[in-house]
Amino acid sequence: MTSDLRHEEEGAGPRQGSGDERAFLASYDPRAYDPVAVTVDVVALTIRDGVLHVLLVRRGLPPYEGMWALPGGFVRIADEEELAHAAARELAEETGLLTKEDSLVSGAVGRVMDVADPVAGPVADPQEILGRVHLEQLGTYGSPGRDPRMRVISVAYLAFGPELPDPEAGSDAADAEWVPVEALGLADAARAGQRPGTTRKLAFDHARILADGLDRARSKLEYTPLATAFCAPEFTMPELRAVYEAVWGEELHAGNFHRKVLSVPGFVESTGATTDRGGRRGGPRPRLYHAGDARLLHPALLRPGREEEETSP
Amino acid sequence: MTSDLRHEEEGAGPRQGSGDERAFLASYDPRAYDPVAVTVDVVALTIRDGVLHVLLVRRGLPPYEGMWALPGGFVRIADEEELAHAAARELAEETGLLTKEDSLVSGAVGRVMDVADPVAGPVADPQEILGRVHLEQLGTYGSPGRDPRMRVISVAYLAFGPELPDPEAGSDAADAEWVPVEALGLADAARAGQRPGTTRKLAFDHARILADGLDRARSKLEYTPLATAFCAPEFTMPELRAVYEAVWGEELHAGNFHRKVLSVPGFVESTGATTDRGGRRGGPRPRLYHAGDARLLHPALLRPGREEEETSP
DNA sequence: ACAATAGTGTCTCTGAGACAATATTGT
DNA sequence: ACAATATTGTCTCAGAGACACTATTGT
Numbered sequence: 001m002t003s004d005l006r007h008e009e010e011g012a013g014p015r016q017g018s019g020d021e022r023a024f025l026a027s028y029d030p031r032a033y034d035p036v037a038v039t040v041d042v043v044a045l046t047i048r049d050g051v052l053h054v055l056l057v058r059r060g061l062p063p064y065e066g067m068w069a070l071p072g073g074f075v076r077i078a079d080e081e082e083l084a085h086a087a088a089r090e091l092a093e094e095t096g097l098l099t100k101e102d103s104l105v106s107g108a109v110g111r112v113m114d115v116a117d118p119v120a121g122p123v124a125d126p127q128e129i130l131g132r133v134h135l136e137q138l139g140t141y142g143s144p145g146r147d148p149r150m151r152v153i154s155v156a157y158l159a160f161g162p163e164l165p166d167p168e169a170g171s172d173a174a175d176a177e178w179v180p181v182e183a184l185g186l187a188d189a190a191r192a193g194q195r196p197g198t199t200r201k202l203a204f205d206h207a208r209i210l211a212d213g214l215d216r217a218r219s220k221l222e223y224t225p226l227a228t229a230f231c232a233p234e235f236t237m238p239e240l241r242a243v244y245e246a247v248w249g250e251e252l253h254a255g256n257f258h259r260k261v262l263s264v265p266g267f268v269e270s271t272g273a274t275t276d277r278g279g280r281r282g283g284p285r286p287r288l289y290h291a292g293d294a295r296l297l298h299p300a301l302l303r304p305g306r307e308e309e310e311t312s313p
Numbered sequence: 314m315t316s317d318l319r320h321e322e323e324g325a326g327p328r329q330g331s332g333d334e335r336a337f338l339a340s341y342d343p344r345a346y347d348p349v350a351v352t353v354d355v356v357a358l359t360i361r362d363g364v365l366h367v368l369l370v371r372r373g374l375p376p377y378e379g380m381w382a383l384p385g386g387f388v389r390i391a392d393e394e395e396l397a398h399a400a401a402r403e404l405a406e407e408t409g410l411l412t413k414e415d416s417l418v419s420g421a422v423g424r425v426m427d428v429a430d431p432v433a434g435p436v437a438d439p440q441e442i443l444g445r446v447h448l449e450q451l452g453t454y455g456s457p458g459r460d461p462r463m464r465v466i467s468v469a470y471l472a473f474g475p476e477l478p479d480p481e482a483g484s485d486a487a488d489a490e491w492v493p494v495e496a497l498g499l500a501d502a503a504r505a506g507q508r509p510g511t512t513r514k515l516a517f518d519h520a521r522i523l524a525d526g527l528d529r530a531r532s533k534l535e536y537t538p539l540a541t542a543f544c545a546p547e548f549t550m551p552e553l554r555a556v557y558e559a560v561w562g563e564e565l566h567a568g569n570f571h572r573k574v575l576s577v578p579g580f581v582e583s584t585g586a587t588t589d590r591g592g593r594r595g596g597p598r599p600r601l602y603h604a605g606d607a608r609l610l611h612p613a614l615l616r617p618g619r620e621e622e623e624t625s626p
Numbered sequence: 627a628c629a630a631t632a633g634t635g636t637c638t639c640t641g642a643g644a645c646a647a648t649a650t651t652g653t
Numbered sequence: 654a655c656a657a658t659a660t661t662g663t664c665t666c667a668g669a670g671a672c673a674c675t676a677t678t679g680t
């Protein structure tokens with residue numbers, strides 16, 4: 001590699017540009033044409049019946065045929081699709097929120113909004129269909145051996161949503177399912193040892209991706225108002241507490257939690273109203289809140305039970 | 314897209330393609346894919362003379378010819394190169410730590426160690442050459458318009474090191490330079506508004522990547538012992554404090570900082586010795602410490618001056 | 627001698643958590 | 654009536670930050 005080329009780090013290849021440029025670049029860096037696929041994988045989390053669930057699909061083709069995997073798919077390079085758009089699209093397809101596939105496949109996708117800064121997008125935009133689902137990039141996994149067929153660079157996304165619909169209802173996402181995270185027998189990387197190591201069923205390196213996603217989710221609950229993304233637009237304090245308990249996997253003190261949440265400015269705001277009925281086992285009617293405008297929690301809601309640890313094995 | 318194909322998210326044919334078999338076979342035909350390049354970009358940070366610096370290179374070719382850019386380059390797909398390996402290699406080349414390019418270009422790269430869990434690697438491994446440079450993935454940037462020539466998916470890495478050598482010294486990385494972060498006139502995303510928006514010189518979306526990297530670095534100093542990666546193997550408390558002050562861009566109270574660091578278990582350990590001389594302007598000889606074995610700081614060293622904020626504009 | 631700095635001590639205030647008390651609801 | 658639950662109150666302790674003090678060094 002020449003010095004000129006080393007500094008020429010940002011791509012070089014076909015399409016666009018004059019034929020001169022193409023020939024020039026191609027002759028100097030054939031590596032740009034090595035076969036590589038770019039995909040997205042989505043760690044979609046929701047809470048059903050107070051239990052944290054992740055969306056998985058059953059693979060219908062080899063490799064890993066019959067095993068569970070994270071939903072995902074190719075980034076539509078030819079359609080100039082944004083990475084986040086691809087993630088939202090895959091999630092929308094898999095959850096059955098999108099029945100008309102053509103509305104997404106069509107070339108009309110064009111410009112795509114920034115997920116972090118929503119603006120009105122085209123009709124086909126999956127983010128619009130997904131509604132208030134939080135979506136953020138998790139990390140990129142591109143080890144050579146992760147797919148036995150070819151080199152695949154997969155950008156993983158993390159999605160949180162309130163009570164997302166069951167994929168089996170009426171759509172053609174027949175093999176998708178919400179699975180309780182506990183049922184996967186992950187070697188809870190958050191509390192116990194380091195790496196998930198051997199996990200049961202997941203295909204590819206999806207166990208690792210899922211573990212990373214869970215770590216991220218648990219961590220983000222501490223210092224961001226992310227938990228409200230798991231709730232309906234209006235929620236009660238016990239509901240919000242249930243989110244924390246489900247994601248962290250431990251019970252929290254109701255009284256202290258209540259006071260702590262209210263003490264963080266901008267986290268939640270009271271609507272003044274209460275629910276119609278009390279809890280199913282009795283009790284007064286809890287008040288209703290909606291998410292505030294804070295993007296960071298000060299002070300943070302730190303996870304309990306993290307005192308002395310790290311006595312290297 | 315058939316149901317089977319949608320679930321076949323990991324490498325199978327180029328978009329449309331109703332024929333199952335054709336799609337399957339296409340997964341083994343590289344030319345059937347839309348052209349896309351995978352690169353790495355590195356936000357390399359170090360501290361020189363108490364000031365935070367980032368490694369930049371001057372572009373010698375269009376587009377953005379003559380502008381500053383982050384060091385980076387293609388992932389060597391044909392060599393089965395790990396993403397982190399590519400980042401380490403680019404950094405090693407750019408800092409001049411690697412003079413013999415052939416040792417990296419050779420096909421002997423083969424298996425590459427996990428950066429997060431170092432093991433003995435092959436001779437050509439750049440991580441080995443880079444020594445104790447911390448390297449972690451920052452995020453992936455793949456918007457269609459970010460490179461005018463073609464679709465480029467760039468995986469950004471964040472690197473921290475103690476007093477990395479000057480790239481201009483004796484190597485062929487002639488156009489690389491350590492630049493004070495302040496000199497770039499970034500709209501300090503950490504303190505002021507939201508997005509960096511318009512930044513002066515950087516090519517592509519590298520201003521955004523750099524801003525994200527700085528945010529990450531500032532944040533990680535709070536709850537990880539990352540600051541020790543900026544120091545020599547043995548360091549003094551004032552030196553460690555200087556790291557925090559350089560990255561956070563604000564002065565810290567020496568006395569409180571000292572007591573706070575020592576109160577965090579596993580952060581630093583005393584060697585019992587002191588430096589030979591006191592400070593250049595007088596004072597007693599500070600004690601020497603080395604990094605402890607903690608990977609997370611409990612309690613964290615929270616950044617000061619982050620009280621009331623977020624009054625939406 | 628003087629200025630600068632490393633390290634320690636002390637005080638105050640905030641916040642987290644344990645625990646208790648009260649009010650309100652479903653069964 | 655009884656059990657369950659929401660919400661508020663009280664107490665204690667750990668930790669952050671402001672400030673002061675002492676000891677040690679370079680000039």
